[in-house]
Amino acid sequence: MSEAFSFRLLAQDGAARRGEISTPRGNIRTPAFMPVGTAATVKAMHPGRVAATGADVVLANTYHLMLRPGPERVARLGGLHRLMNWPGPILTDSGGFQVMSLARLRKLTEEGVAFQSHIDGSRHMLTPERSMEIQHLLGADIQMQFDECVRLPCSDDEARRAMELSLRWAARSKAAFARAPGRALFGIVQGGASKPLRVESARALVSMGFEGHALGGLAVGEPQAVMLDMIETAEPELPRDKPRYLMGVGTPDDLIEAVARGIDMFDCVMPTRAGRHGLAYSRFGKINLRNARHAEDVAPIDPASDNAATNSWSRAYLHHLVKAGEILGMMLLTEVNLAYYQALMAGARAAVAQGRFADYRAEVKEGWARGEGAA
Amino acid sequence: MSEAFSFRLLAQDGAARRGEISTPRGNIRTPAFMPVGTAATVKAMHPGRVAATGADVVLANTYHLMLRPGPERVARLGGLHRLMNWPGPILTDSGGFQVMSLARLRKLTEEGVAFQSHIDGSRHMLTPERSMEIQHLLGADIQMQFDECVRLPCSDDEARRAMELSLRWAARSKAAFARAPGRALFGIVQGGASKPLRVESARALVSMGFEGHALGGLAVGEPQAVMLDMIETAEPELPRDKPRYLMGVGTPDDLIEAVARGIDMFDCVMPTRAGRHGLAYSRFGKINLRNARHAEDVAPIDPASDNAATNSWSRAYLHHLVKAGEILGMMLLTEVNLAYYQALMAGARAAVAQGRFADYRAEVKEGWARGEGAA
Numbered sequence: 001m002s003e004a005f006s007f008r009l010l011a012q013d014g015a016a017r018r019g020e021i022s023t024p025r026g027n028i029r030t031p032a033f034m035p036v037g038t039a040a041t042v043k044a045m046h047p048g049r050v051a052a053t054g055a056d057v058v059l060a061n062t063y064h065l066m067l068r069p070g071p072e073r074v075a076r077l078g079g080l081h082r083l084m085n086w087p088g089p090i091l092t093d094s095g096g097f098q099v100m101s102l103a104r105l106r107k108l109t110e111e112g113v114a115f116q117s118h119i120d121g122s123r124h125m126l127t128p129e130r131s132m133e134i135q136h137l138l139g140a141d142i143q144m145q146f147d148e149c150v151r152l153p154c155s156d157d158e159a160r161r162a163m164e165l166s167l168r169w170a171a172r173s174k175a176a177f178a179r180a181p182g183r184a185l186f187g188i189v190q191g192g193a194s195k196p197l198r199v200e201s202a203r204a205l206v207s208m209g210f211e212g213h214a215l216g217g218l219a220v221g222e223p224q225a226v227m228l229d230m231i232e233t234a235e236p237e238l239p240r241d242k243p244r245y246l247m248g249v250g251t252p253d254d255l256i257e258a259v260a261r262g263i264d265m266f267d268c269v270m271p272t273r274a275g276r277h278g279l280a281y282s283r284f285g286k287i288n289l290r291n292a293r294h295a296e297d298v299a300p301i302d303p304a305s306d307n308a309a310t311n312s313w314s315r316a317y318l319h320h321l322v323k324a325g326e327i328l329g330m331m332l333l334t335e336v337n338l339a340y341y342q343a344l345m346a347g348a349r350a351a352v353a354q355g356r357f358a359d360y361r362a363e364v365k366e367g368w369a370r371g372e373g374a375a
Numbered sequence: 376m377s378e379a380f381s382f383r384l385l386a387q388d389g390a391a392r393r394g395e396i397s398t399p400r401g402n403i404r405t406p407a408f409m410p411v412g413t414a415a416t417v418k419a420m421h422p423g424r425v426a427a428t429g430a431d432v433v434l435a436n437t438y439h440l441m442l443r444p445g446p447e448r449v450a451r452l453g454g455l456h457r458l459m460n461w462p463g464p465i466l467t468d469s470g471g472f473q474v475m476s477l478a479r480l481r482k483l484t485e486e487g488v489a490f491q492s493h494i495d496g497s498r499h500m501l502t503p504e505r506s507m508e509i510q511h512l513l514g515a516d517i518q519m520q521f522d523e524c525v526r527l528p529c530s531d532d533e534a535r536r537a538m539e540l541s542l543r544w545a546a547r548s549k550a551a552f553a554r555a556p557g558r559a560l561f562g563i564v565q566g567g568a569s570k571p572l573r574v575e576s577a578r579a580l581v582s583m584g585f586e587g588h589a590l591g592g593l594a595v596g597e598p599q600a601v602m603l604d605m606i607e608t609a610e611p612e613l614p615r616d617k618p619r620y621l622m623g624v625g626t627p628d629d630l631i632e633a634v635a636r637g638i639d640m641f642d643c644v645m646p647t648r649a650g651r652h653g654l655a656y657s658r659f660g661k662i663n664l665r666n667a668r669h670a671e672d673v674a675p676i677d678p679a680s681d682n683a684a685t686n687s688w689s690r691a692y693l694h695h696l697v698k699a700g701e702i703l704g705m706m707l708l709t710e711v712n713l714a715y716y717q718a719l720m721a722g723a724r725a726a727v728a729q730g731r732f733a734d735y736r737a738e739v740k741e742g743w744a745r746g747e748g749a750a
Contacts, residue, residue, distance in 0.1 A: 040695065044702040046421070048683075069670065069695045077673055083692050295444065298452060308423075317458050320415065320444045327419040327702060 005141075005184040005211055007243045011353045015235065015262040018352035021243055023141045024182035025081070026088045028056040030243060030264035031348050033255065033341045034091060036272060039064045040074075040084050043272050044330045045338070047086050053307060053335060054342035057089040057141075059267040062134050063098035066124065067117045071137035079139030091267070092140035094131045094173070094188075096147045097216070097248070108148065110165070128172035132185075136178045144214065144247075145173035147188045152222040159192030163201050166190045166216075174208055184211035186245060192217060193226050195233045202237035213238045214245040215263075219254065228257055235262045252281055252344055252368070256361050259348050271341050275334030278322040282340055285368040287315070289333065294319040307339035380516075380559040380586055382618050386728045390610065390637040393727035396618055398516045399557035400456070401463045403431040405618060405639040406723050408630065408716045409466060411647060414439045415449075415459050418647050419705045420713070422461050428682060428710060429717035432464040432516075434642040437509050438473035441499065442492045446512035454514030466642070467515035469506045469548070469563075471522045472591070472623070483523065485540070503547035507560075511553045519589065519622075520548035522563045527597040534567030538576050541565045541591075549583055559586035561620060567592060568601050570608045577612035588613050589620040590638075599629060606636045613637075627656055627719055627743070631736050634723050646716050650709030653697040657715055660743040662690070664708065669694040682714035 002022035007030075011018040021028040035042045035050055037058040042050050050058060060080055065071060077083050080090055096113075100106060103115035103124075112127030131146040147166040150158055170187050177185045187205035191197030205213060215234055218227045231246065238244050245265035246258050255266055271281060280287040280301050287294075287301065297315040305311045309332045321329030344364065351360030377397035382405075386393040396403040410417045410425055412433040417425050425433060435455055440446060452458050455465055471488075475481060478490035478499075487502030506521040522541040525533055545562050552560045562580035566572030580588060590609055593602045606621065613619050620640035621633050630641055646656060655662040655676050662669075662676065672690040680686045684707045696704030719739065726735030 039699045039701060040692070041701050041703040044706075046424075046703070046706065049421075068699055069691070073671060073691075076671060077689065077691050083689065083695075085687055085692075296448060296451060312460055314452065314458070316444070316448075316452050317415070317460075320458075324414045324443055326414060326416050327705065328416040328421070330702060331419075331421060331706070 003181055005182050007212070007241065009240060013352045013355050013357040014260065016259050016348070016352050016357040017262055017264055018349045019243065019264055021089075023089045023184075025090075025141055026056060028089055028265075029349060031255075031259045031345050032056060032265050033345050034059045034265065034267040035338050036061070036267055036269045037084065037086070037090075038269075039068065040080060042334075042338075044276060044327070044334045045272070047084060049335055050086070050338065051088065053339040054346060055088075055338065057091060058086055059091045059093065060138065060140070061098060062092050062095035062131060062138070063102065063126075065138060066095060066126070066134050067119055067122075071134040075137040075139070081139055089141040090139070091142040092135045092138055092144065093247070094144040094146040095126050095134070096131070097149045099126050100149060110168075112146070128169045129176040132173055132176040132178065136180075141182065142184045142186060142212070143177065145170045145185065145187050145210075147190060147216055149190065149217040149220065150192055152193050152217070152220050152226070154192050156192070156194050156197070159190075159194050159197055163190040163192070163197050167201065167204050170205055170208060174210070186210055186212040186214050188214045188216040188247070189234050190217050191230075193222060193230065195229070198230055198234045199237055202234045206237065206239060210242070212243040212245060214247050216247050218246065219249045224254060224257070227254070228261060231258055231261045231263060252341070253365070255341070255344060256348070256364060260357065260361055271337030272334050275337045276330040278329070278333065279337075280318070280333055280340075281337045282310075282372065283364070283367045284370065284372040287372045289315065289318045289322045289329075291319075301336050305339060305343065307335065307343075309333075309335035310339050378556055380557050382587070382616065384615060388727045388730050388732040389635065391634050391723070391727050391732040392637055392639055393724045394618065394639055396464075398464045398559075400465075400516055401431060403464055403640075404724055406630075406634045406720045407431060407640050408720050409434045409640065409642040410713050411436070411642055411644045412459065412461070412465075413644075414443065415455060417709075417713075419651060419702070419709045420647070422459060424710055425461070425713065426463065428714040429721060430463075430713065432466060433461060434466045434468065435513065435515070436473060437467050437470035437506060437513070438477065438501075440513060441470060441501075441509050442494055442497075446509040450512040450514070456514055464516040465514070466517040467510045467513055467519065468622070469519040469521040470501050470509070471506070472524045474501050475524060485543075487521070503544045504551040507548055507551040507553065511555075516557065517559045517561060517587070518552065520545045520560065520562050520585070522565060522591055524565065524592040524595065525567055527568050527592070527595050527601070529567050531567070531569050531572070534565075534569050534572055538565040538567070538572050542576065542579050545580060545583060549585070561585055561587040561589050563589045563591040563622070564609050565592050566605075568597060568605065570604070573605050573609045574612055577609045581612060581614060585617070587618040587620060589622050591622045593621065594624045594629065599632070602629070603632055603636060606633055606638060610637045627716070628740070630716070630719060631723070631739060635732065635736060646712030647709050650712045651705040653704070653708065654712075655693070655708055655715075656712045657685075657747065658739070658742045659745065659747040662747045664690065664693045664697045664704075666694075676711050680714060680718065682710065682718075684708075684710035685714050
């Protein structure tokens with residue numbers, strides 16, 4: 001913890017990094033996975049259990065929270081940390097991605113995005129200035145610039161237009177950012193699947209002076225190779241002494257490959273969403289608890305895990321809960337998945353510190369390849 | 376804890392009793408409320424949190440578990456305690472009530488009830504012998520005799536027929552009960568809303584020698600006064616040195632009134648079901664968290680409660696979670712309600728010990744009458 005927002009690079013092994021972000025609300029060990037707390041709750045998880053999985057920071061969605069309960073209301077209620085009972089750091093996204101994927105009747109202009117709520121059809125406007133204001137009202141420790149994220153594949157013209165708009169919005173976000181002690185603003189590199197555009201975006205952002213940098217507009221339908229190519233392209237442009245955040249990513253394999261390329265932070269709904277649908281992520285790869293072969297399997301998901309949800313209940317019980325549609329099945333499997341994502345990041349941090357990240361990467365992939373029976 | 380099943384009456388105040396049931400799996404402080412763990416899970420509750428609310432024992436449903444995952448499978452998996460990770464005592468019902476309320480194409484004969492599963496239409500038969508076998512396979516610490524429960528109102532003829540059948544089934548249940556160290560079998564008093572039938576049923580059961588006695592077929596649509604009348608009628612017939620269990624009851628007021636009339640044990644889905652529908656039970660009565668007036672209410676459900684779900688999150692947050700359909704809302708409100716039911720029983724136990732149960736009853740009712748704003 002510290003009064004100011006800061007990042008320390010503690011070790012490097014190839015491009016893989018181990019570091020620590022300090023904020024007044026606590027430290028974030030990197031590489032870090034941030035569980036997604038969409039509507040001010042990591043779905044199906046008690047906040048105490050989120051912390052118990054090893055998460056240092058959670059993400060909350062500006063788009064969802066601006067619609068319900070509303071940022072002014074959250075501020076009146078003492079901010080997001082108090083509302084959720086999550087004392088640690090919170091990162092909020094800018095709303096840019098979700099307004100384009102969820103909202104109705106969107107209209108994008110230089111000013112921002114006008115849209116209708118997907119909940120009740122009410123009309124709203126998101127601009128860089130309003131996004132900064134909302135994130136400030138929520139009380140975010142790390143705010144994200146307002147940006148436009150295009151779906152892939154898209155034309156270079158379209159990617160350039162959105163990237164340049166995002167740069168102008170980055171400048172407006174920075175100007176509107178209400179600087180408060182210990183709070184940080186990250187810029188977002190855009191540019192679709194174009195290397196020159198990614199480089200141009202990164203250089204322009206770096207010159208503006210953000211506290212951290214994100215890669216946006218990836219894991220939006222493109223092959224993993226394209227995503228990794230974009231990381232490799234942008235990474236050398238980003239300052240070593242600031243954290244790098246790959247937004248909305250991804251599978252355990254995506255995380256390991258991105259860490260190998262110098263990424264420090266991730267968020268993704270995958271572990272929580274999969275947990276609500278009967279899927280477990282583990283050292284042995286993905287385990288589908290709906291499968292009848294688990295009906296009498298007394299083994300837990302992973303007896304070697306130090307997480308209670310992972311080591312204390314049998315696959316047979318989880319299978320039963322999933323088949324019966326029981327909420328406890330969602331609760332336990334969400335925790336299993338978040339604990340696995342955290343363990344994967346903890347392993348990466350330890351491996352970088354020991355200078356054996358390449359071995360670690362090979363070992364975890366070997367475990368996934370061996371498959372779920374191989375406990 | 377003890378090797379044998381036993382009951383000690385520790386104090387009495389009027390008809391209200393404080394006692395303790397000892398089983399090899401732990402003690403049950405009475406009056407006791409047993410959370411309902413229908414399908415081997417107290418819905419939306421982590422077993423650790425169930426224990427944290429103060430519950431000593433949970434109930435599981437024979438009907439649900441015989442259909443899924445099946446009693447033989449549960450036995451192969453090491454029994455219900457191990458499956459659920461609930462180390463404390465478990466009481467199972469006989470399946471009699473739910474087969475009549477949930478199953479399809481029921482056919483009742485002297486032998487038992489043939490029916491089709493409400494899940495997949497598969498054909499099954501429940502008899503006193505099979506009910507005992509299932510409850511044994513599940514590993515229940517307290518088993519219930521197989522009985523027939525009629526809906527109220529019903530004719531005296533119908534009530535007599537079902538009561539007499541239940542007595543014959545009680546004898547068959549007792550004969551089939553696989554006596555194991557520390558396990559108990561309870562008989563169930565039937566007789567509808569007829570005092571003579573209730574007395575006749577109670578006397579016949581007492582002469583058979585069960586470890587405890589239940590009142591069944593109440594809280595099935597009749598006014599509370601009828602239920603209390605039936606308790607007052609049966610209670611003097613029941614031995615003082617054995618526990619009395621009022622099945623499927625009820626509201627906090629039902630519980631207090633039944634404790635006042637000598638009842639020791641309760642179970643009901645009300646607190647768990649209400650919690651999943653946005654309703655909280657509290658010292659201030661019932662609180663509907665859907666109500667817009669809670670939207671900016673920073674007060675927790677009850678700041679004086681020692682339960683975290685009850686004292687740590689604001690009503691505004693619970694309102695938000697309920698409106699957004701978030702699972703955490705169900706989780707927290709279920710815990711709030713179970714904690715309140717346990718606190719109500721703990722208060723009753725303390726009041727009986729201090730010889731001030733009448734005052735306690737008046738105080739809790741006064742709190743409910745004052746209403747939710749009166750924190």
